[in-house]
Amino acid sequence: MVTLGQFNQLSHAEAAALLSPCVAIPAWVSELVSARPYAGRQQLLERAHQAASRWQQAELQQALSAHPRIGDKPAGADEHHALSRQEQAGVDAANAPLAEALRQENARYEAHFGHVFLIRARGRSGEQMLQELRRRLHNSPAQETAEALAQLTEITLIRLEGVINA
Template sequence: MQLAEFNKAHRADAAAVLRPCIDIQRWVDQIADSRPFSSRGELLGLARYAAAPFTAEEVRAALAHHPRIGERPSASTAEASMSRSEQAGVDPADAAVAGALAQGNRAYEDKFGRVFLIRAAGRTAPEILAALRERLASTPEQEDVIVAQQLREIALLRLEGVISE
């Protein structure tokens, strides 16, 4: 969608464009209500500002929509499509990496009580696996900060992908 079109869209339509980027109502509302934007840079700057910080409850809610790394969603939603694209570097046919990711995902969920979240876009499966193993050594408090940062990165990358100048 072009920025000019986004600026002129009905509020509900603008929110529908934003929600697949990250389903955090406050973030969606703040951006939709701040239109019009004079540039894509202004939009992204506001999106970055609105995402810092996400509350613990917002993070929990957003994580409910994220699949495990290595498990691509099959739904036909915009969010599922974005997730499949972001995980393109994870080849499900690579049994060794898929098995290691599955094992790491289980260990992470056992320790932290949520799915492992990482901005997968631009990362290879070995890089994701290394980050997963490294983050298993984090404390819950450290991991809360990392997860919120990863959510911000995902939201901004997705927004960059859906709004053009």
């Protein structure tokens, strides 16, 4: 974590490296880095939200490349995997019925929508995520894209808040 003042002073490459784990969308990272300096943290967060509001299907697909299935524990050493492990702490790996239900429902979701199920996992239990997964299986493709983009925005902004301190 760095302060906003430190973030404003980083080189372009350093600032981009700091923000990249927030979301696997390089254009979003570049936009935020290029708009520095920020007068306050709220200005940064507003700019981040504004940039995220323009995301479409292409950006969603790009970002999904860095998101594991709910219930899977990513083993990678990079920052994306570390954040995913922390965010999915609500999934009890010892709960075999829950793990199996998540595995089955993830497979149904992926067969239906063609990509992994994306949800803000932080603050949700495994059971809550399973319930949401099942609910969202009834969405149309357009509804699901909108929900997945909203979840991606939440995830990204939470991660950004964890990277840049006031």
